[in-house]
Amino acid sequence: MTRQILWRLVNLVPLLFVISLLVFFISQAGPADPIKDVLSQKMSAEQIEQIRQAYGLDQTAWSQYLHWLRDMFTNGGGISLSVRSPVSGIVYPAFLNTLILGAATTVVTVVLGVLIGFAAGIRHGRPADRAAMLFVQIGSNLPIYWFGLIIIWLTAVRWNWLPAGGMHDLRGDGGFGDLLLHLIAPAFAASLVSMLIVARFVRAAVIESAQSDYIRTYRSQGFGRAAILGKHIGRNILPPIVNTTGLTVGSVITGVVFVETIFSWPGLGSVLLNAIAGSDYPVIQSGILLVAVVFVVVNLITDVLLDLLNPRLRHA
Amino acid sequence: MTAVIAPPRLRRSAVARFVRNREALLGLVVLVVVIGISVLAPWLAPHDPNAGDPESVLLPTGSAGHLLGTDDQGRDVLSRLLYGGRGALVVATVSVAAALVIGTLLGLTGAFAGRRTSGVLMRVIDLLFAFPVILVALSLAAIVQPGPGVLIGTVVFGAVPYVTRIVYAEAKIERGKDYVEAARSLGASEPAILLTEVLPNLVSSVVIYGTSLVGINIVFTASLSALGLGIQPPNPDWGRMLAEGAKVLVTGSPGVATFPAVAILLVALAFNWLGDGLRDVLNP
């Protein structure tokens, strides 16, 4: 197992390399030209050509790629093409913000999802089950555009409980409490999507587990409901929880783009969107590689945990 | 041989099981109604869904002649609502179905293939995960005309890694079970084991995930449309109506966005219910 983990980590290197190649050539293949965006509409062809040269965009794709690769190691990812600023300064802070929102969202998703799924599962078939599932079903299918705005309008404008967006109060001290306050609404809104999936999987696992022979054994020994639910069913539904949690991290990181827009969260979403739209490949590259590392690590942790959680798979 | 307790004569049919599940039935009814409405929209809609009237912009819900009001172009919200399910339904169902099929196959393969193949496959999935759907979407849009095809492609691309990992994780657990060994000893080829033996044990997860995805993707495709990739205006589409209606959501015309939101919600719920029923049928 330890070897397997190390091996996976070693594999990360070629994987990231492949990703960077793919990303690079896909962003090259697109119609977009880092120079030909908004600015270019107000420039002549010669002017554009001049800038292209200045940015080294007249070179072959390969040499551009190699340049980028070199920058990656020597220069923190190089200089953004569209805003001519070090990529690290653009991508890392945004990435960190996305991670913060992503982590908060994951926590909300998993905690609520597991609680709801568990509560529904143990009341399988009863009104409480239906109600709980209906709640998450509605929640996860509320279009975020619509629901996010409603949340903002109610909590920020109408009742003035929560901030209307952003990461901290620009008038405040930017402390941790302030950050938490700003996290509530976007994390809740973003969590709704995956919450249903977590809840449904947990519920299914609880139901299945509750009907299993080994739970019957515990029941036959007179274990109380709480003990059975908490320890034994709880333990046996861990795999789906771990698995869906891993996936939640994934969908959260990629899915926050829209949440970030609505809640003005200064995350990677809009940075990437901008960069992609403008073929700003040094930024795209660094952003996607960071995301890729998160995914690979999360998937690795998920896989390892799943194997550890299943005694049968430990030596498989 | 003495008679054992007589086996039940009338086998419970799949249909019977399905019908017994009231939620599933409700889901089916809702879907049938929605599909019916979408198909019959040209006869049902009181107005041309695309014809705006600058003189009656943003009429409130309940206005004469416009039961659900009008949008910012003065188009009849009800008519647009009736038409707007077409694209959503097709795109969401087709893409989710495709993603389920592909993801399931990949996940099964990942779980059962040899260490090396599985490693490579799952790393490729990692890679797909890391690849932002948006990038793919934009690249696609550059090559082909926007439309349902692009949307479907994008959604499939986005959903496949998730389905794959769900299936992979569950299939790996199944891999260790005796029935798989038994099937192998009964001469089943690996593909046959995956598809006919293991898959039925994963149906529950796949169906849960699949039906959860439908609603999510109706909304997601709306976002893609906003990036310029999907159903183009003025054609009514719930997702688009929602995005456009959001502009006037809190400024006095909540209906424009809320009706499509409710429609999406209803369809998503119907799929969820249907999925639960389906699971009971496939997985008694």
Added chain:
Amino acid sequence: MTAVLTVDGLHVDFPLPGDVVHAVRGVDLEVRPGEVLALVGESGSGKSVTAASILGLLPGTARITAGSIRFEGNELVGLPEKRLNVFRGAGIGMIFQDPVTSLDPSFTIGSQLGDTARLHLRVSRDEAREVGRTWLDRVGITDPERVLRSYPHELSGGMRQRVMIALAGLSGPKLLIADEPTTALDATVQKQILDLLLDLTGETGTAVLLITHDFGVVSHTSSRVAVMREGAIVEVGETAQVLGAPEHPYTRTLIDSVPEIGQRHSAGGQERRLLSAAAHTARVHLSSETDSPRPSPSPRPSPSPRSGRSPRPGGSAGLGDSTGPNVLASPAAGRPILEISRVSKDFTVGGLGTGRHKATLRAVDDVTLSVRRGEIFGLIGESGSGKSTLARLAGGLLPRTAGKINFDGTDVAAAGRELRRRFQYVFQDATTALNPRIKVGDQIARPLLRLGKATGRRQAAELTGRALDLVGLSAGYADRYPREFSGGQRQRVSIARAIALEPDLLILDEPTSALDVSTQATILNLLLDLKDELDLTYLFIGHNLAVIEFVCDRIGVMHQGSLIETFSADELFAADRQPATRALLDAVLPIGAPTTTKG
């Protein structure tokens, strides 16, 4: 004496859309303090359902439609879960029929035993572990430390069964319901377990409701016996009385079907067949369209009392009128079909996340063995000695650590499809070997189609129906899912699946352990028929020495992973048997006079 448990007119149904399975139809039972009441009966007759009803542990679909169950004067039917918990464990302990799925796969044995000990004995964590250890010891587990740290899947079938017994016994229940607790155990351990049960009744006055198929067990352990059939009790009485002079014809048939050690010889020159209730059933060529039933041995019209028979060779009453061709078709004749040479298997246990060091466990140690075409090779040995592992290796289902295994000249690891068909396998645990999500009919039919045994769906369905019929299940069961069967029914499905393919070599891992003797006889006869007709070869693993001796031509004995000796079945009782073999033989329980008489 007032009964500990009284079951009155119990009816249990499984309602299905459009139909109802009446699994239990009016069972009356009484278990008295300190007694062992044996419940025997046909497979699928409702024994397990009755047992599960008592503790309110029926599957969700089941309904108790009538009747009452009283434990120490308390009505249990209709009691809510919370109130039932008062009686569960400390009041009534339950040993489930299916030890494989009844243990929590995610916790170690130590943890599961410890939890129970702490719940009922109110001891500390360390004490609980000690209690667990003691109990594993009591149920005959030789290395309790390892087992405590093991997960269920790391144990052999017999070990798991013993863990179940320890779990139930631990809390010192007043009534212990044991559903076929010794099916997977070798004779030595079985005896040890039964003696343990008897000790419990003696020491603490625990009453035992013992569900079993083994009349040796019945006569060794129980004071009274109840016979069940088709959901109802057909006969109840003192053990000696019932065994010696059964009243109900079904009881009689059952007793007549019991194989006994030495029976093989008494068949002397006749076709080797057991008497069974199903003896009338036509023997069927599985796949032949001509389907010509052959004359079958007629049942003995009036069975003689069988009490007091010796388990030794040459015992008194034989199955004299079993007819048929020569039994001992010279086994030495065939070429080897399965060659196992110097095979070993190591399992890795422990390691990251388990809280114990990584270690290897040698389950099979340098075994060399060859099975000849047309013979029935019996594999015996104490529980956990590596029989199942060896069988899995032989089937190419497990990667081996060392050695070579050839089937008909080809390495099994590389076995292709054609080889697969010729080579079948009946797993020890039918529950897990059947796919829970597929109707059993399909599970039988698919391989037929796949391996070319059937040319179309129709034919496959037909063959499936016939195979089910042969193992005593009607074709109508094809539509059921595995969990809708009783333990014995599942085992038969598993056998049906294998024999339907008419393989050249069939590995049978305790194929009849969950079957009542009558059904067992049917199955064994069926196996013999098939062998004669189709020149099959069997590798037969079993604990029931009477069965092994009767069915097999040669016998191998495993002990702690090694094959310590092989010999012809005739020589089972030869003087130069290894001590391990001797121990197994000595522990065989005779049927007849119960060794203890209580009541």
Added chain:
Amino acid sequence: ADSTPRDGGTLIVGQYQEVTQFDPNRQYSWETWRIDRNIYETLVNEDLTSPTGVPKIVPGLATSWTVSPDATTYTFTLRQGVKFTDGTPFDAAAVQFNVRRFTDPAFEYYDKVSAATMSLVYADLKSFDVVDANTVKYTFKHPFLDYLRQIPNSGNAASGIFSPEALKKYGQDGLADHPTGTGPFTFQERVRGDHTTLVRNTDYWGQRPHLDKVIFKPIGDDQSRVAALRSGAVDLISRVPPDSVASLEKAGYAVPENKNVPQIIYYNFNYTNKYLQNKKVRQAIIQAVDRKTLAEKIYKGYAEAATSIINQGNEAYDASAVDYPYDPEAAKKLIAEAGYQPGQISFTILSDTTGQPTAEYIQQQLKAVGIEASVQSFEWITYGTRSANLKPEDGLNLGEWGYVAPNWVKISHNYSVGIRDGDKYSDTSADTLKAIDTAAYNPDPAKSTELWQAAAQTWATDATVFPLLSFNRYYAVSERVGGFVWPQQDHYDLAQVWVAD
């Protein structure tokens, strides 16, 4: 707000876009300039204190200036004693450094990117001379009457003066992250995607601004921006969605009206589209659309119909100028004359999501005259890329720009028609080019307006651009804010603004 100005406090501005970069010579976009102009100052300035009237040119970093009679030579006397915020002095050498950066390829600090951007204004610069330590002289190849207007005016090609030392220290790319000028505010920090903070320059040479601190926060989503204002998170927002105007006013926010802002929304024709190469078709398109109704109904009167490329608020604005009047019948006829059946002409209208209602409205109007247009709508960011990479099936794409200076006609012609090869597709374009040149090289201020109007009118007959509308509401301000004026310009002066406690 309090009617008496108060010093101190922080103003938070919600912007509708993320800013580009704080390098005056490389920056583009109005929102960026709205920040930049507080950091960097220009030689001359505009008086932005009045909501109406063309802003007066007033001294900035130059205290006085002279213009040669032929309007080719501009001589500025520089303000003395001014220091950049890094402590280095502002003088003629500094101005020279600035100018050489984007005009002199031989200069060590020459920057191609800046040169390309700045060519919008300085393409015709013949020479730059340092007359003495406090006097500089710009000489243009042609008369350039609008130069003074162009100096303080800009989204693109801003003439803000940066500290040469800062450039040397931080490099060509580094200036953007370390903007250093002489302005009333100094750059404190930029957190990308989140905010930019400016603090009052305590050594400022001019009048002390009221505010101690200004924070600019990009909030791309229209509704979120409005919500931020209404929740008090920001004090001032730009680009108020028309749908929100009424509700904001009702809630007590000031949404000033200004019908003279130099801003115009128009469509460019894509000349690679075969239908649009036909002038009759273009004219038909213009005549098919009722711009008045668009402004009044779809924009609820919060926009003004634009019927000429000379935007409202421009010095040469003529409210009565109409390129082609709304006349669907005439449009139909034109299409027939061009040889097309109804429904035969089809193309795509590219739009960002904000412009989508417009696009959809026009789509309908075109349909009525037999032109099949499809609308493709994008997020603002994607829209920029997409419209820079037109495909042949694309027909119209949005432009949003506008100037006070009338040479806007020349600029817009160049970008809407010139670099798009549009001149090839109009038989009258030779006249247009001539009229524009005449106006551009005219040295006589008295004739300027007349000439530019004539040029615009000539151009209008080409039907090579399609003016649509101008907004008359744009900013919304909370009650906390005092002194905010929306002048006849695309930016505002923060020096006059104060906030209540």
